[in-house]
Amino acid sequence: MLIITPRFILIIESKNISGTLTFDQKHNQLIREVNGKVDGFQDPISQVKHQEYQLKNWLNSKKLPDFAIETCVVITNANTIIKVTGEEKRNTPSIIKSSNIVFEIERLNEIHNHRKKQNKRQLSQLSNIILNLHTQPVLNILNEFNINVNDILSGVFCEGCNTLSMIRAGGKWKCTICAKTSKTAHLQTINDYYLFICTYMTNKQFRNFANLSSSTTSYKLLSSLTFETSGTTCDRKYHITLYQPK
Known part of the structure; x- marks a missing residue:
């Protein structure tokens, strides 16, 4: 300090x-x-x-x-x-x-x-x-604890039943187990990706990590967060940051 x-x-x-x-x-x-x-x-x-x-x-x-x-x-x-x-x-x-x-x-x-x-x-x-x-230190948690990236579970976390069971439907996230809904559940998923895997992601990487079937949906979600980007449309990278709940 x-x-x-x-x-x-x-x-x-x-x-x-x-x-x-x-x-x-x-x-x-x-x-x-x-x-x-x-x-x-x-x-x-x-x-x-x-x-x-x-x-x-x-x-x-x-x-x-x-x-x-x-x-x-x-x-x-x-x-x-x-x-x-x-x-x-x-x-x-x-x-x-x-x-x-x-x-x-x-x-x-x-x-x-x-x-x-x-x-x-x-x-x-x-x-x-x-x-x-000042820059925030970036800790490679996977290397630190010898965890394989393939061992990280994908999906969007439900705060209602603490499971990775939310799906995207009708412009919001809905849990298939407890039926809890959320418009912003994907933000925690992006935080997890930032902390565990990498500080940037492509549309495909986000789609796979959030278990989304539509590339259009994943594009709209990423674009709405105004992350800095690099690369062309085909290989665009979104330089993600930690979402701070308000």
Whole structure:
């Protein structure tokens, strides 16, 4: 998480880990003990310091104002016990519970109170550049869990009986099991295709995945969603995005 204030930027590395956490600053590791079992994790302090290093270089490359950068590690699980061992190193990020984040920001404000505030134009410039360059990470779930694409069930999901049993008829979707109807059930199908298979689809791929018999129907449904397209009419690809329910 990135918080931009007029005097500094705060990078937050949040972790939702239960049990007793020991931050071993001598060996740069995080040790978790829960129910008698001990596990090791990547050091969040090293992670957030690396993010600080990357952000400084990025700001320089964009010739943006010299913002002060602060870092902290936030533990979001309220029941987690935090311990720290080893000698604290210079500029070590704070390790806090999420309930204390407001107080941490107030503390940093006091530390940087002497710094000149960045004006609204500079803050807006930085925010806009970050937002414009931001892209959602795409995880290949099939590769991640070693799933064959042919094992993915096709069809349109019915929220009424939790089955892939909806068919297209009369300009809407109707479940063949519970008779529930919907005009937008295919949107979840497109979301599933985006998440599990690919970020673009052709008319034929959508038709097969939604179990549609008519290429005209699948074309009308895809065209109504105003996705960006590439290719000619015969091999047109629809660059799909996740549908956000309103």
